[in-house]
Amino acid sequence: MSTATEQQELRYIEAIGLGMAEALETDYRVVVMGIDVGAGEGIFRVTRGLHERFGPDRILDTPISEMAFVGAAVGAAMGGMRPIVEIMFMDFIGVCLDPIINQAAKLPYMTNGALEVPIVFRTQTGAGKSAGAQHSQSLEAMLAHVPGLKVVMPATPRDACDLMLAAVADPAPVVFVENRRLYARRGPMSEESLPLGRARVVVKGEDVTVVTWGQYVGRCLEAAEIGEASLEVIDLRSIVPLDMETVIASVERTGRLLIAHEAVQDFGAGAEIAARVGRELFDLLRAPVRRLGAPTVPMPFNPMLERTLMPDAAAIAANARSLVAEG
């Protein structure tokens, strides 16, 4: 990234575009594929400017045929390209899971390393705007469960750009999960750059470690500002690899852990973190690890119901407070 860029504030959506543009610029093997990512510039305009700049041979519009074009992206990666393929909504893994979990995730291993599948599956989630149950799921836990896939979920413009570049460069298939509720958010590109796999301690605190990612980073920061307890907010950035080192180091100090995420809590990624911390810091924990995710309900359309199901900053703060009260 140029120093000029580093001094800018960018929107999250622009930063993703910047990451893709840099990757396209520096590596001829990079292509962007997906429904209307070309001349249409993407349904949320994430690929804005790319078609004009790189042309239709690098920015490929596909038919509505996810199995074919996601699978083709996997095949192209095997053939030496570095595709960035868009799955428009994360819910749509329902129509193209096979190339992700059974092909891309497995072939490098099954071929004993002879095949590399350097691919980025771009997708997005982000509930809270009445997109309905089929367009609101945050399904990172599903993909994180599959050996061979990395899963990143940037929460800031800087991370969006960095993680995109890192994902493209990675030899493994990487699922890159954007959050559409963050698209319009601005952030400094001067933020410290971290590698894929490293969590970010966003705010230092003493009482409670709050581990979060995606849309919930912002809510946790708001909760930290409420200020009744001193929260250390960790933005995980990637779910796989899971940077337990940073988490553990923090909980070792605070003795308390709250995990807050957008996804459904049951069998969500928070459970893995809770289970690991519960095991590794058994003697050190001052209170039981808490999780705060969406309840076991498909996301309803009604805005008020949707709000009811998404823990807000106040709920996060209240949980942190009661963790402190517990011990």
Place this chain on the structure above:
Amino acid sequence: MSTATEQQELRYIEAIGLGMAEALETDYRVVVMGIDVGAGEGIFRVTRGLHERFGPDRILDTPISEMAFVGAAVGAAMGGMRPIVEIMFMDFIGVCLDPIINQAAKLPYMTNGALEVPIVFRTQTGAGKSAGAQHSQSLEAMLAHVPGLKVVMPATPRDACDLMLAAVADPAPVVFVENRRLYARRGPMSEESLPLGRARVVVKGEDVTVVTWGQYVGRCLEAAEIGEASLEVIDLRSIVPLDMETVIASVERTGRLLIAHEAVQDFGAGAEIAARVGRELFDLLRAPVRRLGAPTVPMPFNPMLERTLMPDAAAIAANARSLVAEG
């Protein structure tokens, strides 16, 4: 089930067939669908005898078109049938996840209860016989994460039959996960009958609660027989609903919990149980909750490597022992 049947020993595979036959017999809305489930009697012969007995209008052979026939089963359930549809290997949810998670799981809720989707998705898993990475996945955690789906995993013939009947009768879509490594196993049909959603305490013990399901029930029982620690083995039977009451009651006595399962450990269903117990029994746990699942590796073909990746009875026993040593 007739008293005569109750006095028999059946194979697990026969018990599934018996459950389907009873459901077909008593409810004309029940149909069985899938690839070669009819005259071919199923690739593992689970549907043996059904085609002959109930004919091709009740036992429907489908083309290799999972999206269509699984989706059609969902549509048929909406239209008042009670289909049992087979997804031949659990890995194949890769080609038909949408009708499961975005349609069946969501429409009852999204229609405010106006639509019922009483469907059974029969599928099977069971590593350990060199089926390779694309035919060896135990993916219950993925489906359990989706609100609206129940997920059952019988480990005994009695449960296989009971849970099949319960799944067919359930108003919700139920994923019925068989384990092909258990197909040939015999077991008494006189075993106590439990409802869907209740775990079974298979062996009483004092030192360590071992929560498990599917193929691993047998391994945990073997581990219990090794006898160096007194293990209380709980067969979960269903992942959703999750019978935490039974688990908690046991851990309250033993103070120690080991969770053992076939699936990959990371982001697996064991994490949810560990997280819940860690929270609810924080003060009572004598040692940190342990999990024992497959490592983060696609299942290799080589039998020896496969064995290396599947914790055996000795490993379970050793973990239990060291839990006792921990506190």
Place this chain on the structure above:
Amino acid sequence: MCLIRAFELEVAKLYRDGEIPGFVHTSLGQEAVAAGVCGSLREDDYLATTHRGHGHVLAKGADLDGMMAELFGKASGLCGGRGGSMHIADPGRGILGANAIVGAGMPLATGAGLASKLMGQGRVAVAFFGEGAVNQGTFHEALNLCAIWDLPVLFACENNFYAEFSDSRTLTRVPSVAERAAAYGVVGETVHGNDVEAVAAATGAAVERCRSGEGPALIEFETYRWHGHYEGDAQPYRPDEEASSWRERDPLEITAMRLAEDGATTEELEEVRADAATRVTVAVEAARTAAEPDPKEVFAHVYGD
């Protein structure tokens, strides 16, 4: 048709003004397909539709007030405010719902047709889908399945020539959807979708074939969406002449002219329009003031009970 037109125009306005949340895709310009197809169905026939399904659902007889309230997310909505524009359903009228997954409706309709056949109900299931959805595997798989099982399913394609921002003619070498039916041994036909009588005639015949046990039928209705893919879409991708030439073939005008030829007076026609507008206005008023769903009920029916 007038009702659909009035409904969609009003919805577009309400959406622009921020009164309706979520995503909204209107079917302005495509009213004749909805009216002609659904008007040729029995009340108990099944319907599975798409993100652009308001017209179909209305024409299939769903309650107007319940629909409008649903778009507002209110408790009195057809789905209690849980579904919204992309998920309106009314199972009591055979409406299995709009669907936000492109191509998902075809397997569902296949299943409904299967249920009808197995239970000897004589009900036909209609799957609406856009020409963009034809490239989805579900089209291929579901049509084949219906064909071999002789299921009473009508594959009703609304070919409006665009899938989101793309000209669908560039996304296949065989833009004629009807032609593609041959690969399944199914009869496919192309009908001018802005002519409600042509739509109804073709549908009526196809549905009868379905009901008589001949298996599925496919009809491609050529039509055009007047608005963008979603409300708010600036549509740089469509040539003006194309858009305006289709506006000239307004399905409502075509019908009005025909009715006039058959003797309907201007007043009579105006009355129909006015009546539709009034009903929509009433529905909007009711929806605006209707109660929000009870948050205490938010956990009900997750497991279908």
Place this chain on the structure above:
Amino acid sequence: MCLIRAFELEVAKLYRDGEIPGFVHTSLGQEAVAAGVCGSLREDDYLATTHRGHGHVLAKGADLDGMMAELFGKASGLCGGRGGSMHIADPGRGILGANAIVGAGMPLATGAGLASKLMGQGRVAVAFFGEGAVNQGTFHEALNLCAIWDLPVLFACENNFYAEFSDSRTLTRVPSVAERAAAYGVVGETVHGNDVEAVAAATGAAVERCRSGEGPALIEFETYRWHGHYEGDAQPYRPDEEASSWRERDPLEITAMRLAEDGATTEELEEVRADAATRVTVAVEAARTAAEPDPKEVFAHVYGD
């Protein structure tokens, strides 16, 4: 062909005797397709195949010893024993692998063809699939995608008339796979798959069209699998006469006769067979005694590094 025959016969025996673990699907009877198609390819052309892929992989030039060792799961296997029969791959020879997911190879080949096109490599990608896989959505989606992007991909269908235990002619109204290509604006042709010269001729022409930028081609090779779906399948579902009539059209015999007509002596032909048998025997011996993979390496390459 002789090598494939000898290989598959031996594998069937080894599997029956419990020497080879996992699932095994042999291609006995289908050797001419493998030989004819793969023999018409460049070494750097791509291949994506199916659960029944031994023949294709061998014919594409994969090392015989490495293949046999892979079936035994040994460290010297082409995939270090991690893949087995259903997952044999040899990327160095363009072999992207057999695949245990029916229909999965077509999108992968599409992608390989895309890579070749974008990088101007002139490589063709061949996707083998059975006629059963034609009903899978990937066939439809991938063929369409290749068509609109003019990708150099050959869709090579082995129509052996059965998918597992089902007669595929009952699973579609249009059993001719070649006919179904029209729905994509692609030329489809049917070739007698047991005649290696016919196979090679058709493939050669199709591959040249692919390479010259005309886009994908589809060839349906009619053939027959001599054994069951998997080794061990009792095959109650196939009429004896059908099976025996196909045995009479043994691809090896057809070729042998032709070679004899062209002047090859019985000894020469026998030598080819004997040579194949010997090579297989040697491969088996090597595989039997080869080392198991090192369990310490079991965690390597999960993330492609």
